[in-house]
Every structure is written in C-alpha cells, then in structure tokens.
Amino acid sequence: MRAAMYYGNNKLDIEDIPEPTPGEGQVKVKVSRNGICGTDLHEFYDGPIFIPPSDPHPLTGKAMPLVLGHEFSGVVTDLGAGVTDIDEGDRVTIEPLYRCGECRPCKSGHYNLCTVIGFHGLMADGGMAEYTVVPRNQIHVLPDSVSVEMGALVEPMSVAYHAAVLGAVGDQDSALIFGAGPIGIGLWFALRGMGLTEIDVVEPSPTRRQSIEKLGARTLDPTSQDVSALIADRTNGNGVDAAFDAAGVAPAVEAALECVGERRPLISVAIYDRPLPTPLINLVLRERRIQGTICYTSDDYRAVVDLMSRGHYDTTGWVDTIPLSGVVEQGFEPLRAGRKMKLLVDPTL
Template identity: 65%
Template sequence: MKAAVYHGPNKLEVADVPEPSTREGTVKVQVGFNGICGTDLHEYYAGPIFIPTEPHPLTGRELPLVMGHEFSGVITEVGAGVAGWREGDRVAVEPIYKCGHCAPCRAGNYNICAQIGFHGLMSDGGMAEYTVVPTEMLHRLPDTVSLELGALVEPMSVAYHAATLGDVREGDTAMVFGAGPIGIGLWFALRGKGIDDVFVVEPSATRRASIEALGARTLDPTAVDVPGHIAEHTGERGADAVFDAAGVAPAVQTALACVGARRPMVSVAIYEKPLTTPLLNLVMNESRIQGSLCYTAADFEAVIALMASGAYDTTGWVTAIAIDDVVDEGFEALHAGEKMKVLVDPTKEN
C-alpha cells in the first residue's frame, strides 16, 4: 500500500509498504482522509521533535514511521477480542496513547499523560491507505458526517477543548487570535457553545477573508487598535476570554491587553520562540494564562454532534490532495501559506 514515511527533516517519502495486520483489540481502517497539521510541519522542517529516535515507551516505535494523526475512515477488518465494532463502520480516530497509571491518567486527565503518545507520531499513522488502531481510539461517525469532516474531528477537538477551558457563557465576549485551522475551529466551537459575540484577530488578509466567508467578524491588528476597540465594545470590561492560536509574541501581548479582570487567556498554540511578555496586566487584573493540550473523548463526541447538526463548514479553507502530492501540494504549500488546511486522500489520483 502507499504511505507517507517520515525519515527525518525534509525527508518524507511516499513509498509502497506492507499493509498492516490487526492484533488483539484493534481494527484495520481504510483511511478516507488524513489532515496535515502544524505539528506535522514542525516535524518535517525542524524534526524530529515529537517523533521518537528511540523506542517510545508506550508503542515501542521510532522513526522511520508513517505520519498522520488526523484521520477518518472505514473499518475493513476486526481483530481478535473486539466487540461493538464491525466491518463497514465509519469512524474518526482519537489518536492518543496513554499509560493509564501516571497521576494525570489516574485523575482522568489522560490528555496530559506523562508518557503520552500519538498514532502517526509515535506509531505508523493514517497518511496511508490503511492503518491499524486500538478500539479505544474509535469514535463512530453518523451518516450525516462525511469522511472529510471526520478527518477534521481531531483538530476541531483541540479547539473545542480550548474553548471549554475558556469557561465562556452566552452573552460573553470572546476573542480568537489567529485564523488558521485551530483559530477557525475555535470560532466554530464558540459558536457551537452559543457565544455570538466573537472577534477573530488576524493580520493576513487572505485568512481574514476565509473566516469572514464563514460568517466571522474579524479585526486587522495592523489597522485597528484592537485593545481600544474591545474596551469600547465591552464598556471597558474587556473580553471574557481570549484564545491564542497564533503562537507569536505580538498576538500574546495584544491578547493580554484585551482580557478582562479575572478572566483567562487560553493558549492553544505552539511557541517556536521564547516569549518575553510583560505580566503586569495579569497582576493588576488578576487575569490568567491557561494552557490547553489536545482533547478528551468528550470533546470528540461534542464535535461530532455539532458536525451532525451542520455547525461546521469546510467551504473555502479545506483542500484535498492525492498522497503522491503530499510534499509539494501539502507540506510545501502549507509552509508557504498557499493553503489553509490540506487533507490527504489516499484514493485520489494525482
């Protein structure tokens, strides 16, 4: 079968590899779509970062391996001991490997497991025609949710988890910094939670246009005094929650200048450079920075339910490509800012 195999920085090879076999407690999935995310880009251009160079404690795998942790598909084979799943079931995959015995796992917070692993980063993943996953990773897709949307459940769950940590309620004002895929996901999640007063802050005209086409209100930080605008809009109260999906110092500084007293800035970005952000505003307002990592099964189910209700729209920001084009039309195009979100379709001809 065809698969995108990661060997190291700037070396991703589309190769013919053996089709994987099921083991006890697993199923084989014919991949429908697999998304390329920011973590994949970091691995390709600057890795290995998360991809292990020695056997991972939970999976035993190290590079080279098949990439891909954002995917959906159809079960084609059921392994020994599997109950409740059968061939033909359509699924989205929650790709977390967890140890089950560290303090976070014992507390029910397995998304911050001390030994956390990901299918497609610490094992062979979904950027292939087939992949084999444990049944605990499976989430059933309703007939009304396409496989294309199903491949977006994982990144949209990252955003939904962050939106939940923001603790916003109907009538609140929220702000999203960055209109990439996670920023778009935050906007969808906040709207799904009944928050209508949402501003998306994004300097790129192309990205602003993409999210505006979905119905979002945007602010251009190069043309607008964003903190002043929010202060006026909220009667000097400030935003009830701000979400950083940009991962750059100017966005963080502006976000902290907008957040209201005793309210959070939720960080759901990867920061490539150290931040030297003044914290005086946090001290004076008793506001806070809240980290957000991954998702839980509850986030997956909430996103799937919202998708089934028609709350998500891929128009204008999602592109499907053939697996043979994964480097040029996928990684390189995303890195150059030519595309917003790319889904690899292993069945698509280039």
C-alpha cells in the same frame, strides 16, 4: 499499500509497504482522508521533534522511520481478537492518543496530559497511508449524518473545542480569537456552538480574514486597527470574557492580555517556536491568568461529532484535498508558505 514514510529532517518518501494486520484489541481502518497538521510541518522541516529518532516510544514500541498522519478518518475493514463492539464497514474517526492509564492525569480522567503520551502518526505508523491499525479506544463511530471526509476534521476541531471549554464562557459572554488558521476557525465554530455571538477574530492576513469572514465571522485587522483600544471602547473598559491565542506570536499574546477582563483567562492554544516575554504586570494588577491547553479527550470528540451531525461546521473556502503522491509539493510547501489553509490527503490518489 502506499504510505508516506518519514525518515527525518526533509526526508519523506511515498513507499509501498505491507498492509498492517490488527492484533488483539486493535482495529484496521481503510483511510479515507488524513489532514496535514502544523506538527507534521515542524517534523518535516525542523524535526525530528516529537518522533523518536532511535529509542522506541514506551507505549508503542515504535521509532523512526514511521508513517506520518494523526488527523484521519476511514472505514473499518478488519477487527482484532477481543473487539466486539465495532463492525466491519463502520465509518470512523480516530482519536490518536496513546496513554498509560497509570499516571495521575490518566487516573483523574485527564489522559490528554499522560506523562508518557503518544500519538498515532508520531509515535506509531499513522494515517498517511491506505490502511492503518489503531487500538479500539481510539475509535469513534461516525453517525450517518457526518461524512467520512468530514470525519478527518474531528481531531483539529476537538483541539479547538477543548480550548474553548477551558475558556469557561457562557452564551452571554464575549470572546476574542487571535489567529484565523484552522484552529482559530475551529475556536470560532466551537464558541458559536456554545451559544456565543460576541466573537471577534484578530488576523493580519487578508486571505485568512476573508476566509473566516465568508463563514460569518467578525474580524479585526491588527495592522490597521488598535485592537486593545477598540475592545476597551466596545466593552466600556471591561474587556472580553476570554481570549484565545491561536497565533503563537508575541504581539498576539500582549494584545490578548490587554483585552481580557479582570480575573478572566487567556487560553494559549498555540505551539511557540521560541520563548515569549510575558507582561506579568497585566496579570498581576487585574488578576488575569494564562491557561495552557493540549489535545482533547473523548468528551471533546463526542461534542464535535454532535455539532457536525447538526451541520454546524462549514468547510467552504478553507479545506482542500490533495493526493498522497503530492504530500510535500502540494501539501507541506503551500501550507508553509501560507497559500493554503487546511489540506486533507486522499491516500487513494
């Protein structure tokens, strides 16, 4: 089978490798689509970062080289011993987390914070291939109303949904999202799914603003508008009930902390390339807080799949498909340059 094999910084080859065979408790999946994540870009251009270069990961036993890809969906083709509640032919999406089950976060139900967490496609051969094998606990069966192609978006949309839940907002609240990339779009969909109507998306890129506006979002341009003053005026100085940083830059964090109301959170969804100065006075005087968020749990996956089954997510204008053979030239390069929003890899092409 063909697969995108990662060998380190700027080294990725499309190779023919043996098809995997499921072991006990595992499921073999024929991959339909695999999304390219910002993490994949960081690994290719700046890595290895999360991918173990030499010492095998403690939960998977894998190190570089390995097959990339952790946002994917497909069809079950084979079952390992002991798997009895999944059928061949089931259309599935993958929750690509390996967890130990023994640490305090795992035992408390927050396995996304596992102290030795691993990811399929970063610490095990992933979904940028024609086939892959995953543990049974990573499988979510898709309902008939959700296409297998849409299933490849469940992972990034669950990242956004988990963050939205941590915002603790209700349908009468207001929210501010910084960044209109895929996670920012996912946050907008998640908050809308929770009943919010008062949502503004702050984005300096005209292309990204136009993309999310076509979905129905209300946007603000920080290059031509004083976002903090506008929000203060609109809310009579009270600020929004939650702000979300999906931009990962200092101006977004600073503006978000000025815009969020007293005792309200800024949810940090971004991965920051460098340390950011934190204006602590904005936290202290108004008892605001910064809340980190990482990944998701099965609850988030189920919530996103349920919203998808009701037609809640619209991929018009921001999701495209490319062939496996073009992962670097048609995938990584245009994403890094900001020419594309979200790309799904078709491993059959």
